[in-house]
Amino acid sequence: MPAVNASDVYKQILEEMKKHIAGKIETIELMVISMVANGHALLEGVPGVAKTTMTKALASTIQADFKRLQGTPDLEPRDIVGYTYLDTDNSVKLVKGPVFTNILLVDELNRAPPKTMSALLETLEERQVTLGGQTLPLMKPFVAFATQNPLTIEGTEPLPKVLADRFIMKISVDYPSMQEEQEMLRIKEREEKIEVKKVIGTADVLALQEQAKKAVLPDDVAQYITKIVDATRKDIHVVMGGSPRADIAFMQCGKAKALLEGRSQVTKDDIKFLARPVLSHRIAVRATGGIGVHGIIDGILATIG
Secondary structure, eight states: OOOOOHHHHHHHHHHHHTTTOSSOHHHHHHHHHHHHTTOOEEEEOOTTSSHHHHHHHHHHTEESOEEEEEOOTTOOHHHHHEEEEEOTTSOEEEEEOTTSSSEEEEETGGGSOHHHHHTHHHHHHHSEEEETTEEEEOOSSOEEEEEEOOTTSTTOOOOOHHHHTTSSEEEEOOOOOHHHHHHHHHHHHTGGGOOOOOOEEHHHHHHHHHHHHTSBOOHHHHHHHHHHHHHHHHOTTEEEOOOHHHHHHHHHHHHHHHHHTTOSBOOHHHHHHHHHHHHTTTOEEOTTSOSOHHHHHHHHHHHOO
8 A cells, every 4th residue: 555644634635625614623524534444424413514515525535436325215225235137138237326436425314214224234334235146345445424414303213223333433513603604605605616636545545544553552542442431331321332333433533533643642632532423323311311412421531530
C-alpha cells in the first residue's frame, strides 16, 4: 500500500467539505474516523440538517465508486443486494444491487421495512452478498453511511438492535447555529461554481485503514474502555448494555482518531470523545427510567476515572 500522511489527508478532506458544508466539524471528523476505522456509521437528525449533503461531500473527496439508495416503505431486499432471474435462453442472470460499491449512502434507512433492513446484516458485517447460491464479495473498501430520522417523525421504524449494532457509531446531527445557517445560504448562492477536488483514492483509504491498526492501545486505555462498557450493563436505567462489539468499536475508532491527529497512541480523551457515538445506539433504556441515553453515558463517564 502507498504511504499516506493521515493528518494531512484529513485536513485536505476537511477543507474540501467546507466548500459544501457550514460548520459540522465534529460530525465530519466522526464520519472520517468511521471510514478510517473500516466501519459503517448512522447519521441521525431531523430532515434538512445536511446529513445527505455531508455524506455526498465526503464521497466526492474520494476517487471511489459511490451509490445512493433511498429508504422507502416499499423498499425490498432485492433493491439493496440485487437479484437473479432466468433469461430467455434459460440461463441464470445476476443483477447486482447498489451495495456493490465503495461508498454507499442509504438515505432514511429507518423508513424501510424491517425485512429490508435485515437484508443489510450480511452486507455490513461480512462485506459479502449471497445471491442465487453464490457468495459474492463486495468491493474494497466498502463503507456504508445510513441517515435516519428521529423516531418521532412519522413513517419511521426503529432499527433492530442486531442491525444497529453493526454500525460502528451513531452520529447525532443537530440544527445549525444562526451563523452556520447564514454561511449555508452563501454556500448555496455559489453552489454551481463549487468544485470539490478528489483528495484520496481507494488505495489510500485502504492504506489509512491499515495504518490505523498499528496505533497503540495502552493497557490503561483498554481497561478504561472495558469499564465503560461494563458499566452500561449494570446501570439501573438500562435494559440492555453494550456488547463486546462496543469494546471493539471503541478500539478501532480510537486508533483511527489518533492516526488522523498524528499520534501513535490512543488516549482516554479519545474514548471520552467517542463515547456517545459508539454507545448511544447500542443501549436500550427503560421506558420509565426518566433519563436519556446520553445522560446515562455522561453519568458513566463522570464516575469512571
